[in-house]
Amino acid sequence: MLALAVVLVLLATTGWTAIREHDGTPGPYAAAVGAWAKDSVAGRRLPGPHEAPGTVARFFRSLGEKQQRRLADRHPLVVGNLGGAPTALRYRANHKALAEARDVERERMRDQRLTEEGRQNAGRRMHRFASMLEPGRHILAFDPTGPGRAAEVFGDLDRAQRVSVVVPGVDTDLLTFEKSDRPYSAPAGMARALQQRQRAAAPRTSTATVAWADYTAPTGLGVDAASGNLAAEGAERLGDFVQGLHAPHIALFCHSYGSVVCGDAADDLPDRVTDIAVSGSPGMRVDHAGDLGTDANIWAVRDEDDWIADVPHMEVGGLGHGADPVSPGFGARRLSADGALGHTGYYVPGTGSLDNFAGIATGSYSTVSCATSDPGCVGHPARTL
Secondary structure (H helix, E strand, C coil), rough: CHHHHHHHHHHHHHHCCCCCCCCCCCHHHHHHHHHHHCCCCCECCCCEEEEEHHHHHHHHHCCCHHHHHHHHCCHHHHHHHCCCCHHHHHHHHHHHHHHHHHHHHHHHCCCCCCCCCHHHHHHHHHHHHHHHHHCCEEEEEEECCCEEEEEEEEEEECCCCCCEEEECCCCCCCCCCCCCHHHHCCCHHHHHHHHHHHHHCCCCCCCEEEEEECCCCCCCCCCHCCCCCHHHHHHHHHHHHHHHCCCCEEEEEEEEHHHHHHHHHHHHCCCEEEEEEEECCCCCCCCCCCHHCCCEEEEEEECCCCHHCCCCCCECCCEECCCCCCHHHHHEEEEECCCCCCCCCCCCCCCCHHHHHHHHHHCCCCCCCEECCCCCCCCCCCCCC
């Protein structure tokens, strides 16, 4: 009880106080799934939205190109989020879904039944969707329901031999998926920076990077952020997504609360996941890296200015996320964060952390720079597969 009291006091004094209410009202995606369930192709039922990617892939391979496109045009929200559907078809479907969502928000901007704040929020969402519709962007997942979810691909996902997946943390939604100010603190900016650094560091290596914000992240540093409920839900979605990737080498880069998601998902990930790197982590829901249930290399990094160091690294009564991944006893390989500043500075170009992430992503372990507290972090045998 004393330990629990200490945790609660620390959570309160470090700002972990807000409680988010969840709206269970069915949204656009739920309506789209309902319409999908009633449809068919040539008398054949359509695969469920949660069926295994392999099952979905076999279904789409049995269809002609025109049939595939008709399905994407009729059910863009479902096809655009359907693991196992052809990548290019998902891009097409999400482009249509984004255009429809943009038009909905444009109308809401003029709806006098909404408050001024409501119309302003509609304007922000409309501009976000318009940005995501710009030529050259490849949106792999999109759901405008509530705060929303999205995933974007940088590089050729189908041909990449090495795929990096960036899993962001607290306050991630459609409005924060990308940012004009401090772009490298947002999922799209993080993934874009990592992909560019990978290409520069290893131009002959076939890579792709996914900004994976396709889970419901906590809003604010509240009880949701201090507990693992949303992480467990996100871990299931992350596991399904990774299972559907075809690349022989996959690395996860998990920031802040995203590292809790990755920790929960670790024991269900395929062997193709060779590396899990966490930055600014509040914990991975275990006391030791060996408890994660994976053979992947576990890497951890935190810069000196990151406030996450002040968060209690423990778990009591369902609050907190366990041991500090950068502590020597945790057993992760500790990376240098040279040049990184603050909790959201790990993906800024020119930082040691981003250089290290690129080295891990491309399998160039000899280029990785260790933290001074762990000078032998690359001396251990690393998985190269």
